[in-house]
Amino acid sequence: MTHTRHVNQTFIRQPGVELRSTWQSTQAYKRHSHAQLSIGAILEGQTCCSCNGEPFILYPGDLIVIPAHMAHSCNPVEGQPRSYHMLYLDTDIEPAMQVIRSEALFRQYLAVVDTLSPEAIAALLSGLTENSAPPDPLRPSSLALLQTLRHSLQEPPSLDVLARRFSLRKETLIRTFKQDTGLTPGTFLAISRVEFAKARLRAGDDIADVSYQSGFADQSHFHKTFVSYAAATPRQYATGRSISDNN
Incomplete structure (x- = not known):
């Protein structure tokens, strides 16, 4: 390959x-x-x-x-x-x-x-x-969990803590989230870290700094996870150009 x-x-x-x-x-x-x-x-x-x-x-x-x-x-x-x-x-x-x-x-x-x-x-x-209905909205617990994970990339709260916050059993929280999003909370957290990293790379931040900012344990973990979800290396993605570069 x-x-x-x-x-x-x-x-x-x-x-x-x-x-x-x-x-x-x-x-x-x-x-x-x-x-x-x-x-x-x-x-x-x-x-x-x-x-x-x-x-x-x-x-x-x-x-x-x-x-x-x-x-x-x-x-x-x-x-x-x-x-x-x-x-x-x-x-x-x-x-x-x-x-x-x-x-x-x-x-x-x-x-x-x-x-x-x-x-x-x-x-x-x-x-x-045309003739297209919008997707179904997320349930409140799934929406709250999604937003919490997206804004806690470096030190996300544990699922036990989150379940208590939403007055749910942890298993129920995970099952509901997966039904609504198609992803486990852990997978969504990894994706959110990659999406945040993309934004910082687009802004021109150094790859090593982006790895830390995104909440990854080390450069190797960052690179492997980024490739898994983006099918591009961080460096490939960082070298993308703006449409204004054509002017």
């Missing part, structure tokens, strides 16, 4: 938007989630995308819409390489999870990839949200 640092991929950013383009990759992800709305487009090969435990096989020309905080993984089929774009959008619009096979919407997506313009993004979101 190709080592992650040799995967041909780029990250392009502007405020509220990130575009990841990956070419001929066999790199797999662990199941994870994002705070942003994610929209993927398959360019070459096949991808098996599992959202909240339900698998879908995606083919060239397919789009997949993944709401914020929905657990998912998108991995190669039988180890064969695939190429894809992935958009991450900070938006209040919440379309439902869906696989879309529409030449018109695929062309709109590629227009976003070409320009990352607000107008192209708005047109794409308008097309995606």
Whole structure:
């Protein structure tokens, strides 16, 4: 299998938007989630995308819409390489999870990839949200646990402490959280650390400092966990460029 640092991929950013383009990759992800709305487009090969435990096989020309905080993984089929774009959008619009096979919407997506313009993004979101119901909200205990873990990366409270805070048995807290998010609290904490690390790397912080800020025990643990959930090394991710770099 190709080592992650040799995967041909780029990250392009502007405020509220990130575009990841990956070419001929066999790199797999662990199941994870994002705070942003994610929209993927398959360019070459096949991808098996599992959202909240339900698998879908995606083919060239397919789009997949993944709401914020929905657990998912998108991995190669039988180890064969695939190429894809992935958009991450900070938006209040919440379309439902869906696989879309529409030449018109695929062309709109590629227009976003070409320009990352607000107008192209708005047109794409308008097309995606037609006849689309928003995802179900999290239950109060799951939402509170999610927010607590996200804001306690370096020294998170124990699940026993959290369960008492919510007046629940620990087992009930864990089960409810997994039902609502598709993730265990421990997995969500690891993902939150990686997402925080991404934000600090985008801001230009030193990788060693980011490892500590994110709550990882050491550089090795940081690197291994980051690759597991991002399918990119911290250095690869840090070298992504802003759309303003084209000017």
